[in-house]
Amino acid sequence: MLISGLIVGTVLGFVLQRGRFCVTGAFRDLWTTRNSRWFTAFLVIVAVHSVGLFALQALGVITLEAEAFPWLATIVGGFIFGFAIILAGGCATGTYYRAGEGLVGSWFALIMYALFSAIMKTGPLSGFNTSMRGITIDASTIYGSLGISPWVLVAVLVVAVGLAVRHHLSKPKVKIATLPASKSGLAHVLFEKPWGAFGTAAIIGVIATVAWPLSAATGRNDGLGITTPSSKLVSFLVTGDPELVDWGVLLVVGILLGSFIAAKGSGEFRIRVPDATTIIKSIGGGALMGIGAALAGGCTIGNAMVQTAQFSFQGWTALGFMILGTGVAAKLTLMRKRPASTPTSSTSGVSV
Known part of the structure; x- marks a missing residue:
């Protein structure tokens, strides 16, 4: 069954690349162009995923586990990660799919992201990471704290x-303007x-569901995730331990x-x-990115998409501080370069 992880990842990578879907662009556009189209698209993922998750739990197919809320690490890490994705030119999945397109800059970003996530999770900084994430409050889910059914929040x-x-x-x-189609049928739709x-x-x-x-x-017992699997991949390459190669x-x-x-x-595809x-x-x-996500x-998948779909405090807090960090980085590195009189226009979800 492990091979299903490779299949799901291949389909996901294909869809991300063809849809030009990078969450960095969605967050960035909120600040640089005041355009929420791609952020709305990101929330579509969360909504669809949320319906699917709670339906699967209601059917007894999966069990969603609740944990204490590591509030300080989530705030600090979320902000760092949001800031970092502007520098790196893409979020975790965005960096992966752009690396697959041949972008050498994304290769460097991806290597460092995986390396530092491993350093934070199992390496020299694991103690610091553990102690930070050990500062918690008992609240886990929003619906649990409100004492209501999760389906109320799903509906909203x-x-x-x-x-x-x-x-x-x-x-x-x-x-x-587009060029005339050179393919037909399914090939035209896919490529x-x-x-x-x-x-x-x-x-x-x-x-994701x-x-x-x-x-x-x-x-x-988890869904899509990028940071821990990236960390395990580095550890496997260093140690050769086959036990590290799991679904993720x-x-x-x-x-x-x-x-x-x-x-x-x-x-x-071309090497750039x-x-x-x-x-x-x-x-x-x-x-x-590796430090912040750990x-x-x-990252924007494990927290901003998976945890938000479960209505956990960690997920929604991380999402908010990722957006804030992205805004600060955009202000410092992107917006200050533009002449004040030059109007901006929205771009797609592709990161800069």
């Missing part, structure tokens, strides 16, 4: 996200036709494979070497 989230999606879809569409933000988000939400029972079948490790390997397949099929300044930022950003207990 679904309605709110649905209204936001309708708002964006009601706006006039901007026509973009050539642009994928919409909300459709891509819904697919990712379904993938399916991941839970497949992962649980291997003894790993095969998942992240699959993301690289899937994004490479998508990039090659769409003609978007950035300048020295960008490489230095990628290295520093990747290292901070402290916060997850």
Whole structure:
């Protein structure tokens, strides 16, 4: 059953690359262009995932475990991670799929992210990480603290996200010039036709839901996750211990494979070497990503998508401070470079 991790990762990597879906762009646009389209798409993932998770739990397929809330580590780690993804040019999954496209800067960011997540989780800084995450309060889930059914919050989230999606879809569409199709049928849809933000988000939400029972079948009671598997991958490469290769490790390997397949099929793969300044930022950003994600207990997937779908305090707190950290980094590194009189326009979910 471990092979299902590789399959899910490959499909996820393919969808992320073809949908150009990077959470860094979603967070960044909230600050730089005041555009919430891609952030709304991200919340579509959370909403779809939340419905799926609580449905699976109601059916007895999975069990969602509640833990104490490590509030200090979540706040500090979330902010560091949000700041770091601007420097690195992508979040955890964004860095993985862009590495699969041939972006050398993402290779550096990915290596440092995996290395420093391992340093924080099982290496020299593991004691610091453990002590920080040991500062907790008993509150675990929002619905538990309110004493209500999780389905109440699920319904509120679904309605709110649905209204936001309708708002964006009601706006006039901007026509973009495209080249004549060179493929037909399924090949055209998979490798050539642009994928919409909300459709891509819904697919990712379904993938995230399916991941839970497949992962649980291997003894790993969790869904999509990037930081711990990346840490385990580094540890495996250093020690050669096959016990470290679990469902999650095969998942992240699959993301690289899937994004490479998508990039090659769409003609978007090519080796791109950035300048020295960008490489230095990628290295520093990747290292901070690993530190921040380990402290916060997850990245934009493990925290901002999986934990939020469970309505945990950790997930929603981490999401808020990731967005804040992204805003500070954007202010310091991106927005100050723009002339005040120059209007900005929204970009896709692709990171800069």
